[in-house]
Amino acid sequence: MEQNVKSNKRTGWFWETKISNISLPLYLIMVVVLIVVMALGKLPTSMMGPIAVLVILGNLFHFIGNRLPIIKDYLGGGSVFAIFASAALATFGILPHEVVESTKNFVGGMGFLDFYIAALIAGSILGMNRDLLIKASVRFIPVALISMVASFFAVGLVGALIGNGFGNSVLYISMPAMAGGVGAGAVPLSSIYAHALHGDASQIISRLIPATAMTNVLAIIGAALVSRLGKSVPKLNGEGKMMAKGDLGDVETTEVKPDIQQLGVGLLVAITFFLLGQIGNYFVPKVHAYAFIIIFVFICKVGNLLPKYYENAATMFNQLIVKNLTAAVLAGIGIALLNLNVLANAFTWQFVVLCLTSVLTISLVAGFVGKLFGLYPIEAAIAAGFCNNSMGGTGNVAVLSASDRMGLIAFAQMGNRLGGALVLIISGFLIQLFS
Known part of the structure; x- marks a missing residue:
């Protein structure tokens, strides 16, 4: 009699779900191990301890945020949830004090963010298609920059009218909204402000992130609405193409296949650009090192x-x-950088009005000026407008997904990086002018 052989393979949602490509049961074991180590007071204060905390908790919160209703569609998903959930653990004392302090030292004092940002800037710009970069500089970049300038002054003027002040409004609403997200935007911006004011970056970033998060939410909703509007006005709608003529909308960036030895070369390239940024900052201290990194990488890319x-x-x-x-x-x-108590104090009616002003102005101006430059207004409003008030790469994906325009991702990234570079470059001057 033939016996049926049962498979030992477990099936079902619990067993098949993965976090960072690790099965959920195994990942939960890792989380439990981390909790036990922290409870026993045995988490190392060297880099190993903070890395374990950040990688394990960060991936867990990112996974959860990408699956929570409303949050995943309108509030930035896993990226925003990972920030605020981690901040809550630190603010409300759920994480041991020594763990929080060692993590703060690792992120700031030991340069973990510098490492990440250097890799982000070098790879994102060098990874763009050079022809795209050159062609876009003729039409798309002017549209994006004009829209950013218009939004900057609109926020400042409205801020002055409602009693928030021109300088305070542009420094803590307009600039972080257009800086290109958190990692390559609000974080270096807080460092620039802290250096100029001789203050605490953690206090400053807690004033910057609310604007970054709020404008990101408004940009996602706005892009979805504009996309729907475009369906009823075909003349304004490129359906994902930036131009009616030419091949500006047809050039895409390519993703390279990993090579172990070449990865090490990439590390050295990123580090070298970071060091060049430090040299530039030495000779021109008012321009932040991050801005110099972007400038040097951009020159190398365009100059081939x-x-x-x-x-x-x-x-x-x-x-x-x-x-x-x-x-x-x-x-x-x-x-390490987000103080929820400071954050709670930021949500005033003036704050909401200024965030709305930023998003509405940058998108309307981008659509209008884009048409003058030969671009489809809907695409221009989304890629040069809404995406420049989103949270960088993840914000771009959210905005373009909501508007069904994922083919514009290269333009959105370019606008974030170049526009963000401009924000970082002038922020050092503005903080001294208005402080």
């Missing part, structure tokens, strides 16, 4: 100064860091 092998290496290393450490960085921002 680096062989393709090294560009691919930087892009490859960027992909490695972004895919594996972004959630950890977001958790680090929440634990």
